[in-house]
Amino acid sequence: MNHLTRIAPSSLLGALVASIAHAHTLEALARPLLELLQTATGLESTYLTRLDEPAGVLAIQYARNTRRLTIPEGLSAPWETTLSKHALDAGRFYTDDVGSCWEDCKIARSLGIVTYLSAPVRGKGGELFGSLCAASDERKPLTEAAINYLALFAQLIGQQIDRERLLAALQQANSSLAMTALTDAVTQLPNRRALLEEMERRLASHQDDRALIVAHIDLDDFRPINDRFGHEAGDQLLQTIAKRLRRMLRNGDMAARIGNDEFAVLAAEQRIKAAEAAIALSRRLEGATRGRFKLDTALIDYEGASVGVIVAEADSSSAQALLNKANAAMDTAKRARKNKEKIAPMPTGRAIIRYKWPVIE
Structure with a gap:
């Protein structure tokens, strides 16, 4: 121009x-x-x-x-x-x-x-x-x-x-x-709604040679800890558990808090290896929730959570049904632990709780 x-x-x-x-x-x-x-x-x-x-x-x-x-x-x-x-x-x-x-x-x-x-x-x-x-x-x-x-x-x-x-x-x-609607405010992990949505997504896009593994984790004896030391200490314990779960996740795994003292983990594995992977996941989760926890008001030697792990069938279509099965597997694991303790009870109970000694300067 x-x-x-x-x-x-x-x-x-x-x-x-x-x-x-x-x-x-x-x-x-x-x-x-x-x-x-x-x-x-x-x-x-x-x-x-x-x-x-x-x-x-x-x-x-x-x-x-x-x-x-x-x-x-x-x-x-x-x-x-x-x-x-x-x-x-x-x-x-x-x-x-x-x-x-x-x-x-x-x-x-x-x-x-x-x-x-x-x-x-x-x-x-x-x-x-x-x-x-x-x-x-x-x-x-x-x-x-x-x-x-x-x-x-x-x-x-x-x-x-x-x-x-x-x-x-x-x-x-x-x-x-x-994001807030899908996130647990205490642990910053995904909540139950986020977990179910992710399960539904994975089920809808599943591959025949891949299996979805669902773990349900229940923190045994959490209420006595919460009652004795207060909700702030209980929240600190939950936050520490959440951090430990995050550290043990593999790429593609997901951890969520689904209840007051309950967590869940999703994982995927080749179907031919899924049963073996489920057992390994259960052991890792038990280890991640067991040990010494340093809180502001107490040192807690915790014997770990009850863990139930299932492998979804190839034709599974309901996320809630799978979570219910994992919950049932967790209940079975909890009963087995209680029966074992009846045979060989711990002198001080399953959760050994010590006060944190004050620092003397």
Whole structure:
């Protein structure tokens, strides 16, 4: 394009309305506005900048160039050295003699900018997002109408940025709420709902040569610990158990807290090795829940949890049914432990609890 043709205000406003009506993103709005700004001002380069205030950098986000002067997208410069900052500080947003007005602006001189027009782009609260600019390598006078169009376009862009930021904030909040709904507040493990959803997903996409292994873990004698030392100590024990479970997981495994003193673990293995893998998983879980736990108010030598592990059949279709089977296997393991203790009881019970000695300085 060798020249720009001015169009009637009614035609310009019609094009503006069409641009706004079809714009759902900042880019979709900004690019046609840059074209309209060229038409309104007769300046061959128009561009939108974004300010990274913490970094002190101004960058060209979108640009439209039609003749010799080229303002490249992605070009950035220290905020203090830019024409936008000079114009904002001076309150002077148009000049057709940049060299005389801001002779210390090296970037303007290197680009060959002679005529410069800008308007700050601000949010509803006054936050400065950047600037909307038009430039030429020739001296060109501007009408008041052209300057008014620039201000209007900058306002529309600021509103679009506000909308996108609000939408991003709402999406983030929604994601946080969704994550909270699937996460146990005490241990930060997935909760029962998250576990069942993951089981359903795995069952729906199962492979015939792969088997889903489900483990149900019950912390025996947890209530006496909770009652004796309080809920804070009980929460600390749960959190430590959760950390131990995380450390023993393999890639693709999942641990979840599914009840007050209950956890579950999902694993997958080749079906031909699944029975052996289930036994190994049970032993690892028993080991992970057994040992000494250092809490703020006590040292607890804990004999470990009761663990039930099952291998899902190839035609299994219900996550809840599988979890119920794992729970039944855990109950069987719990009864077997109690029967063993009746034959050879421990002198002090299954959970040996010691007070933590105070530190004497």
